[in-house]
Amino acid sequence: MLDFLKNLDRRWIFLLMLLSVAIPILLQAQFPETPSELSQVVFEELEKLEEGDKILLAFDFDPASEGELGPMATAFVRHCCEKKLKMYFMALWPVGEQMIVDNINRVIKADFPHLVYGTDYMNLGFKAGNEGVIKVVITDMRQLYTTDADGTAIDQIEMMQGVDNIKAMDLMINISAGYPGTKEWVQYAVTRYPDKIRLVAGCTGVQAPLLYPYIPQQLPGLLAAIKGAAEYEKLVMDKYGERNAEGEIIEPGKYFEGRRRMGPQLVAHVLMVLLIVAGNIIFIADRRREKRQ
Amino acid sequence: MNSSNRLWLILFIIGAVLVAGRMIMSSNGMGKAYVQAVPVNPDAENEDHKWTIYEQASLTDYNKSVLADPNQTEYLFSMSRTLGVWFAALMTIFVLSFLIRDNPFYKFAEAVFVGISAAYWMVVGFWSTVVPNLIGKISPDLVRNWALPGLGQDEHSELLYLIPLALGLMLLWRLSPKGGWISRWPMAFIIGVFCGLRLITFIHADFLSQIRNGIVPLWVEDSTGAFSFWLSLRSVFLIVGVLSCLVYFFFSFEHKGIVGKTAKLGIWFMMITFGAAFGYTVMGRIALLAIRLEFLFDDWLWLIDPTDKRVEAVVSMLGLF
Numbered sequence: 001m002l003d004f005l006k007n008l009d010r011r012w013i014f015l016l017m018l019l020s021v022a023i024p025i026l027l028q029a030q031f032p033e034t035p036s037e038l039s040q041v042v043f044e045e046l047e048k049l050e051e052g053d054k055i056l057l058a059f060d061f062d063p064a065s066e067g068e069l070g071p072m073a074t075a076f077v078r079h080c081c082e083k084k085l086k087m088y089f090m091a092l093w094p095v096g097e098q099m100i101v102d103n104i105n106r107v108i109k110a111d112f113p114h115l116v117y118g119t120d121y122m123n124l125g126f127k128a129g130n131e132g133v134i135k136v137v138i139t140d141m142r143q144l145y146t147t148d149a150d151g152t153a154i155d156q157i158e159m160m161q162g163v164d165n166i167k168a169m170d171l172m173i174n175i176s177a178g179y180p181g182t183k184e185w186v187q188y189a190v191t192r193y194p195d196k197i198r199l200v201a202g203c204t205g206v207q208a209p210l211l212y213p214y215i216p217q218q219l220p221g222l223l224a225a226i227k228g229a230a231e232y233e234k235l236v237m238d239k240y241g242e243r244n245a246e247g248e249i250i251e252p253g254k255y256f257e258g259r260r261r262m263g264p265q266l267v268a269h270v271l272m273v274l275l276i277v278a279g280n281i282i283f284i285a286d287r288r289r290e291k292r293q
Numbered sequence: 294m295n296s297s298n299r300l301w302l303i304l305f306i307i308g309a310v311l312v313a314g315r316m317i318m319s320s321n322g323m324g325k326a327y328v329q330a331v332p333v334n335p336d337a338e339n340e341d342h343k344w345t346i347y348e349q350a351s352l353t354d355y356n357k358s359v360l361a362d363p364n365q366t367e368y369l370f371s372m373s374r375t376l377g378v379w380f381a382a383l384m385t386i387f388v389l390s391f392l393i394r395d396n397p398f399y400k401f402a403e404a405v406f407v408g409i410s411a412a413y414w415m416v417v418g419f420w421s422t423v424v425p426n427l428i429g430k431i432s433p434d435l436v437r438n439w440a441l442p443g444l445g446q447d448e449h450s451e452l453l454y455l456i457p458l459a460l461g462l463m464l465l466w467r468l469s470p471k472g473g474w475i476s477r478w479p480m481a482f483i484i485g486v487f488c489g490l491r492l493i494t495f496i497h498a499d500f501l502s503q504i505r506n507g508i509v510p511l512w513v514e515d516s517t518g519a520f521s522f523w524l525s526l527r528s529v530f531l532i533v534g535v536l537s538c539l540v541y542f543f544f545s546f547e548h549k550g551i552v553g554k555t556a557k558l559g560i561w562f563m564m565i566t567f568g569a570a571f572g573y574t575v576m577g578r579i580a581l582l583a584i585r586l587e588f589l590f591d592d593w594l595w596l597i598d599p600t601d602k603r604v605e606a607v608v609s610m611l612g613l614f
Contacts, residue, residue, distance in 0.1 A: 014392045021582050025590060028597060067584030068577050094417040105348070128422045131490070146425050146444060153445035187498035205577030209570040217506050225573055226580040253600035260599055261583045268579045
């Protein structure tokens with residue numbers, strides 16, 4: 001038995017992991033979420049804003065991390081719509097622009113159709129240059145952004161009147177999958193202008209431990225991975241329910257993506273813990289047997 | 294064929310049969326995509342200046358519309374998007390097949406992904422940066438007439454941008470069989486700029502700011518002015534953790550006695566950090582697997598419908614099985 005377990009084909013482990021994720025998805029298993037302090041801080045940062053305040057949403061992720069970051073992006077955009085904030089979207093990742101368009105279509109156009117492009121929200125699109133872009137937009141956006149993502153001159157867009165740089169924003173949200181992302185926004189924007197640029201962020205699980213040292217002075221709030229997204233979804237849904245700011249019914253399913261994905265997380269994590277324990281037991285048993293021999 | 298190959302072949306055949314069965318037996322089928330035709334007419338006075346865009350629609354919308362008017366043309370079945378769903382599903386399976394072993398399907402998916410990503414990067418970089426921020430600065434009239442009619446009328450030619458153009462062309466010289474050294478000049482410029490930028494930023498944002506973030510009161514009071522045990526304990530942990538980890542990396546003294554014990558404590562703090570990082574990584578990877586499986590079960594196989602896109606299809610499937 002010990003030899004069998006010691007030499008078990010790793011593909012059986014893969015199959016077990018596949019089943020542990022697939023079965024909860026098929027059963028649509030969901031579990032209650034309790035928001036953590038950090039998620040609460042992020043939520044409160046948005047709640048503090050008044051109607052018409054400006055908010056910059058930097059979508060620095062792509063489809064490869066959409067599974068983790070898509071749900072929090074959707075929840076952020078809905079929260080901004082509910083608060084009637086003026087949303088400025090931008091991306092430092094080439095496919096980030098598609099993530100912006102996707103969220104505009106799924107959230108703003110579908111559930112908040114009364115919001116007008118150019119008045120309530122606008123898409124600045126992607127610009128190459130990584131942290132170079134951040135260095136420019138903190139002083140003069142027009143050096144880099146002559147048009148929006150659709151090619152309209154930004155001076156012709158109502159929302160851009162009086163906005164010379166991102167210091168004009170009341171809050172900034174960054175959704176980050178890596179480089180460039182939250183770390184660069186903290187380093188090049190927040191640290192330079194700590195009194196003028198306020199940032200909250202959502203990031204992938206891999207990045208979270210690297211960003212915790214910036215909390216709370218340089219980064220007041222952080223949604224870490226799918227767990228952070230699920231907690232934020234709960235906060236937004238508890239506050240605003242299944243109707244939009246105009247009282248119209250929204251599609252609630254798409255605002256619970258994070259919570260839905262926590263079902264497979266639970267089962268897969270239990271499996272992972274069991275595998276680690278089993279691996280250690282097998283290792284110790286094997287060592288004892290070798291000693292006896 | 295050995296027993297392992299035989300097993301995976303059987304699994305593959307079972308999967309293919311289940312997909313074929315699911316496709317044939319369900320009255321609504323599976324993996325289909327629908328669109329809504331939305332006419333766009335920005336200039337109401339000019340009837341010639343209008344077009345139609347196709348936005349994603351659900352099976353429920355399509356069925357409702359057909360029920361109301363069988364000859365309607367607003368909601369349509371989209372062959373191109375249906376092929377897209379099937380292609381994406383097959384690519385997902387091809388990539389996951391690497392877990393069994395390296396195979397030609399995986400290699401194909403990998404090559405397609407790398408090729409598309411590289412091409413996408415180039416095209417997006419050209420249209421989002423080179424056209425508006427380089428050519429548009431040097432010759433705004435040209436760009437306005439050729440590519441971006443919305444470019445501001447007050448944009449005027451800025452010849453200073455000829456310098457980045459020259460540096461860019463020098464960088465591309467690397468592709469030439471002769472004079473490859475020319476590309477080293479702009480490369481040196483890029484490296485120099487980024488070294489300076491990052492050095493200053495690191496010292497300011499990480500080194501100095503982290504020292505400041507580490508200076509916290511050990512006696513913490515809550516909003517009512519009362520002593521908070523847990524907040525104080527957190528501060529103590531922060532200070533002890535930082536100092537012990539720093540001691541571990543302090544190699545000027547041998548790790549013996551009090552220094553050795555503190556360094557060992559630092560190792561414990563780091564181990565806990567690595568464990569937390571591993572846990573987060575696992576969470577991230579499982580979320581990525583979950584979204585691919587959700588895509589397969591929802592958009593492709595129509596086995597689940599978490600956002601009520603195809604209520605009829607799911608009801609039909611439950612009736613069949």
